[in-house]
Amino acid sequence: MSLARLCLLLGGLLAGNFVHAQETFPVNGIADKREGCYAFVKATIVKNATTTLNNATLVIRNGKIVSVGTGPVPKDAVVIDCGGKYIYPSFVDPYSDYGTQPVKKAVSSRRGEPQLLSATKGAYGWNQAIKSEVNAAAIFNTDESSAKTLREAGFGTVLSHQQDGIARGTGVLVTLADGSENKALIREKASAQYSFDKGSSTQDYPGSLMGSIALLRQTYLDAQWYKTRPAKEGTNLTLQAWNESQSLPQIFDVQDKWDALRADKIGDEFGVQYIIKASGNEYQRIPEMVATKASFILPLNFPLPIDVEDPNDARFVALSDMKHWEMAPSEPAAFEKADIPFSLTASGLKDAKQFLTAIRKAIEYGLSEQKALDAVTLAPARMIKADDQVGSLEPGKLANFLLTSGPLFNENTVLYQNWVQGQRYTIKDEDFRGTYTLTVLPANATYTLLVKNATSLSLIQQDTLAGSISLSGELVKLAFPVKKGAAQLRLSGVTGAKEWNGTGIDTSGALIKWRAVFNAPYTKKDSTKPASQLAIGKLYYPFNGYGWETLPQQQDILIKNATVWTNESEGKLENTDVLVRNGKIAQIGKNLAAGSARVIDGTGKHLTPGIIDEHSHIAISKGVNEGTQSVTSEVRIADVVFPDDVNIYRQLSGGVTSSHLLHGSANTIGGQSQLIKLRWGADAEELKFAGADPFIKFALGENVKQSNWGERQKVRFPQTRMGVEEVLTDAFTRAREYEKEGPGKRRDLELDALVEILHSKRFVTCHSYVQSEINMLIKVADSFDFHINTFTHILEGYKVADKMKQHGAGGSTFADWWAYKMEVQDAIPYNANIMQRVGLTVAINSDDAEMARRLNQEAAKSIKYGDMAEEDALKMVTLNPAKLLHVAEHTGSIKAGKDADLVLWSNNPMSIYAKAEKTMVDGIIYFDRDRDLELRQRISTERNRLVQKMLAEKKKGTATQKAAPTQEEIYHCEDLQAGHQKSLINGN
Structure with a gap:
């Protein structure tokens, strides 16, 4: 009996099974309490990824597995002969939104009025992006259409949640059985879900990635405090639900590899080990992924090849995007090789039916079949603590299993059925493909037919001839010529499991009878390439055209016969050597012995300390401003450092070795800043300048009071310069009162940072222009007994230099920017010179990714405007910013014992003709101009290789994606959300 016909017999029995399973529901009709018991015999049963049983029997009863192996078949069982077939556990998807309504993401706009408070009604938390009270089980509805698609992809169970918000509430574990939600629901609260995406929240805060991170950190603290809160604080259902869900598996959805590390760091801070739902590019940083000790859920939505047929389109596509297309399918194999626990998900696929195809592609790229099976069955079940019910074929578990024609990951294997909770779902009827011996009567002529698919067949003889086939249910039509150039035999009939028969018309028009007997299944030649044969490019660190194939190592270096600008009392030293050992400046002098050090000839060249940009916005991910509130001292640039930013490399080419990454100027008290060293290729933590004092960004002026934000932006306080003063006064008054509170107080990250300022443990850099406001801030700081470390921009600094000196502040300014808005009308190019002559520590900064590449030239402008000495001009971009940032003991001058942050210039660094040859x-030499030329050639070669590979894919008929310019984010002080975007051309 064929499976198709057997299934008709099983239908009635299964219906009785479901009635019996729901005793609490009334029956409209006559109750049927028959038990459904089935024995699948003679099968190859794959219990799990490591255990396969041959000629074995699977017995199920009432939707659960009774036995697996060679035990007796119950007398009341319906016996199903599975000879030649395989049984596998149905797949488990640990990341799904099945049965929940998709929520439309809010689109924020500066044109609308700000929403400062939550719009959620009820006794919930203050921020509507924190939705920990959402219970997916309460909103879950079975969806027959979606369930069918997932079942046909091999799934039997999914962990589903509403994918909306930063804290998304709890997930529900359900099967993909049709019928009532009560039957499908396995576990009401199976996980707690998180992301960095605020989702449908229309509330302004958070408006940046660093804001999302700060909100998460604050919510953890608030939830801990809520457990022992004073009774007067009342009920917060959001925090209550948060606390109740902390014992569940904690799953965090991320958008890229760096977000994975950010999420893990939050987890480490609060003692939580997240399961990370990955983005698909984590293979680019496998050592860092290993260090998280996390389990991962890997998507298989590999990018399509890009249509680069038009060279004008192709030139705007970044090399990194091309390489990601090629390398993304290697991610599961990379995780397996690194022994990182992972499972696979269909999330992100446009069509879940492509899931098996995607797995096969991952196998082609090196994933083992054993690991692939584990990653879709037992691994996800273990991950979500459901391995007692699903994930393998064991007695007592749910009867969720697949019936297939052969090994699961073979390209020709057919999925016949997916049984979910003991209910059969047909995916495909018995496979008809194969070779048949066809006999035509009365002539008794015999032919061999090869049926490849539902539309084509071949007559196999000396000349293989093409024919056609048409199937409709159990009806079949065949047509083929018996010899080359002859008319066709036309046949029709019915199909069976091993034999087809019917009637037809021969080439002369006579009526005939026919019979086709199945001989052997169709086997298509496996085109899958072993991983070792795939031509895959190399990883770069960062994943960028200018990245390293192997990260550079520290080495001893002797630079000989250079003009050395020491920035110390020795001044400029001609024909001098500098020896670098273990990353430090070891000796300065003439005719130094090289020993084993690498020797670099500096004859005719100039060696200076590395340039330090006191005010930068490079290497920041997903927003430079959290401009949604007047005070956001809780947010931290340290949380969103972006190591892949090509501007790191570009600025190394201009001699920059350190950058002070600042929050923007959209609010009065902005976020905490981060000093980094430009260690190109390092991860975010390794970029950070270890041991540097912490700073924070304040701002004054037009940006703070939203002068240029539009007429609707009249809600957020302050709206005047007077209001700015009140915001500052109020903030530090609250900080003083907060500090006085006793044990058990609610910890407030915003006020923690302000208390640090009051105790000189955190230092202020303030965006400023106008004389009156500078005076105001000095007075506020004096009244609270703290001081402003640096006034940045400070274009009217020449008017108040004496007061700045008295207060103890320094200045970091532009060389000659002015007239770009009203509050800079009084800027003059003599500003830096005047402030320096008064006795201030003065730096020249960029506030601009492009200008930072020419800070040596910006400093040189003060030689023209005010006749500043060359060495003093150089100090404004080296030693002076080091002093302002409290790192002058480490960098900023060439002195024995200091960090070897050095630049070898082709000419006098104050000349427009000078080029940084080595930085x-x-x-460690992170930029070398000779190597840069080699990299440009490597980029060209690699781009061409990938373009040709994508063109070949298009020629084969592979679907492609439209070529689109690759964007990079370029931030300035006032940028909100995505900031200014710039297209990358050719290199990156």
């Missing part, structure tokens, strides 16, 4: 950080 060194901690004794």
Whole structure:
């Protein structure tokens, strides 16, 4: 009996099974309490990824597995002969939104009025992006259409949640059985879900990635405090639900590899080990992924090849995007090789039916079949603590299993059925493909037919001839010529499991009878390439055209016969050597012995300390401003450092070795800043300048009071310069009162940072222009007994230099920017010179990714405007910013014992003709102009290789994606959300 016909017999029995399973529901009719018991015999049963049983029997009863192996078949069982077939556990998807309504993401706009408070009604938390009270089980509805698609992809169970918000509430574990939600629901609260995406929240805060991170951190603290809160604080259902869900598996959805590390760091801070739902590019940083000790859920939505047929389109596509297309399918194999626990998900696929195809592609790229099976069955079940019910074929577990024609991951294997909770769902009827011996009567002529698919067949003889086939249910039509150039035999009939028969018309028009007997299944030649044969490019660190194939190592270096600008009392030293050992400046002098050090000839060249940009916005991910509130001292640039930013490399080419990454100027008290060293290729933590004092960004002026934000932006306080003063006064008054509170107080990250300022443990850099406001801030700081470390921009600094000196502040300014808005009308190019002559520590900064590449030239402008000495001009971009940032003991001058942050210039660094030939950080040469030329050639070669590979894919008929310019984010002080975007051309 064929499976198709057997299934008709099983239908009635299964219906009785479901009635019996729901005793609490009334029956409209006559109750049927028959038990459904089935024995699948003679099958190859794959219990799990490591255990396969041959000629074995699977017995199920009432939707659960009774036995697996060679035990007796119950007398009341319906016996199903599975000879030649395989049984596998149905797949488990640990990341799904099945049965929940998709929520439309809010689109924020500066044109609308700000929403400062939550719009959620009820006794919930203050921010509507924190939705920990959402219970997916309460909103879950079975969806027959979606369930069918997932079942046909092999799934039997999914962990589903509403994918909306930063804290998304709890997930529900359900099967893909049709019928009532009560039957499908396995576990009401199976996980707690998180992301960095605020989702449908229309509330302004958070408006940046660093804001999302700060909100998460604050919510953890608030939830801990809520457990022992004073009774007067009342009920917060959001925090209550948060606390109740902390014992569940904690799953965090991320958008890229760096977000994975950010999420893990939050988890480490609060003692939580997240399961990370990955983005698909984590293979680019496998050592860092290993270090998280996390389990991962890997998507298989590999990018399509890009249509680069038009060279004008192709030139705007970044090399990194091309390489990601090629390398993305290797991610599961990379995780397996690194022994990182992972499972696979269909999330992100446009069509879940492509899931098996995607797995096969991952196998082609090196994933083992054993690991692939584990990653879709037992691994996800273990991950979500459901392995007692699903994920393998064991007695007592749910009867969720697949019936297939052969090994699961073979390209020709057919999925016949997916049984979910003991209910059969047909995916495909018995496979008809194969070779048949066809006999035509009365002539008794015999032919061999090869049926490849539902539309084509071949007559196999000396000349293989093409024919056609048409199937409709159990009816079949065949047509083929018996010899080349002859008319066709036309046949029709019915199909069976091993034999087809019917009637037809021969080439002369006579009536005939026919019979086709199945001989052997169709086997298509496996085109899958072993991983070792795939031509895959190399990883770069960062994943960028200018990245390293192997990260550079520290080495001893001797630079000989250079003009050395020491920035110390020795001044400029001609024909002098500098020895670098273990990342430090070891010796300065003439005719130094090289020993084993690498020797670099500096004859005719100039060696200076590395340039330090006191005010930068490079290497920041997903927003430079959290401009949604007047005070956001809780947010931290340290949380969103972006190591892949090509501007790191570009600025190394201009001699920059350190950058002070600042929050923007959209609010009065902005976020905490981060000093980094430009260690190109390092991860975010390794970029950070270890041991540097912490700073924070304040701002004054037009940006703070939203002068240029539009007429609707009249809600957020302050709206005047007077209001700015009140915001500052109020903030530090609250900080003083907060500090006085006793044990058990609610910890407030915003006020923690302000208390640090009051105790000189955090230092202020303030965006400023106008004289009156500078005076105001000095007075406020004096009244609260703290001081402003640096006034940045400070274009009217020449008017108040004496007061700045008295207060103890320095200045970091532009060389000659003015007239770009009203509050800079009084800027003059003599500003830096005047402030320096008064006795201030003065730096020249960029506030601009492009200008930072020419800070040596910006400093040189003060030689023209005010006749500043060359060495003093250089100090404004080296030693002076080091002093302002409290790192002058480490960098900023060439002195024995300091960090070897050095630049070898082709000419006098104050000349517009000078080029940075080599830029060194901690004794490692991160930029070399000769190597740069080699990299440009490598980029060209690699781009061409990938273009040709994508063109070949298009020629084969592979679907492609439209070529689109690759964007990079370029931030300035006032940028909100995505900031200014710039297309990358050719290199990156």
